[in-house]
Amino acid sequence: MIYKFFGFDATFDLFFLKQYLYVVLLGLFLNFLFSYFLNQFWLANFNSYIISSLIILSVFIITKVISNNIALSLGLVGALSIVRFRTPIKNPLELAYYFLLITFGITANVDLNLSLNLLIFISVSFIIFKMGTSLLNRLNLLDQILNIDKKFYLILTLKQKDKNVEDDESLVNFSKNENNEYTYHLSSDSKNSLLNLVDGYKEAEIKNFELRKATNFEGYL
Secondary structure, eight states, rough: HHHHHHHHHOOOOOHHHOOOOOOOHHHHHHIIIIIIIIGGGGGSHHHHHHHHHHHHHHEEEEEHHHOOOOOHHHHHHHHHHHHOSSSSOOOOOOOOOOHHHHHHHHHHHHHHOOOHHHHHHHHHHHHHHHHHHHHHTTTTOHHHHHTTTTEEEEEESSSSOHHHHHOOTTTTEEOOOSSSOEEEEESSOHHHHHHHHHHHHOGEEEEEEEEEOSSGHHHHO
């Protein structure tokens, strides 16, 4: 049926699917290592886990299909070099989604059957993931497994750099944007300590801030 409609033989390749599964699990495991063993709690959320799995899978597929084709490799470098985003990407998951679309386009051009197996793998993985998280949520087990029920997160953007925040023990990381504004990510078991930190600034010193508590895995969407 697929051959008649799309013009290629569709086969279910278990070997490729096993490779895809290994790569995705590798991305998830690396996310886990960084978020819990290195205390990078900003990675312990839904988006970060999805981004870790999608990007590592996309890079694996792209390098797999172009590894034996020098012309395609050089063409890909040229094609990606002209990609520009004129508006800032607010959600890294958006970038992972674009990366996945590029992967599907390249894979479909090289091997239609490979792209079909990739589509099957991603579809089945998302279905299993959704069913699993929903079940754990109903059983109230997900928060206990991820140990995030007591974590509060503060994203604080200041108009100027503050050395006191950088020395704070609750600081996870910080970054500077093109407007010389500093965004600090802080994590603590105490909501009041983070609120007291915000209250210590004048309104004119703060660009914006967001305080949230993760009650379950779906809360990160």
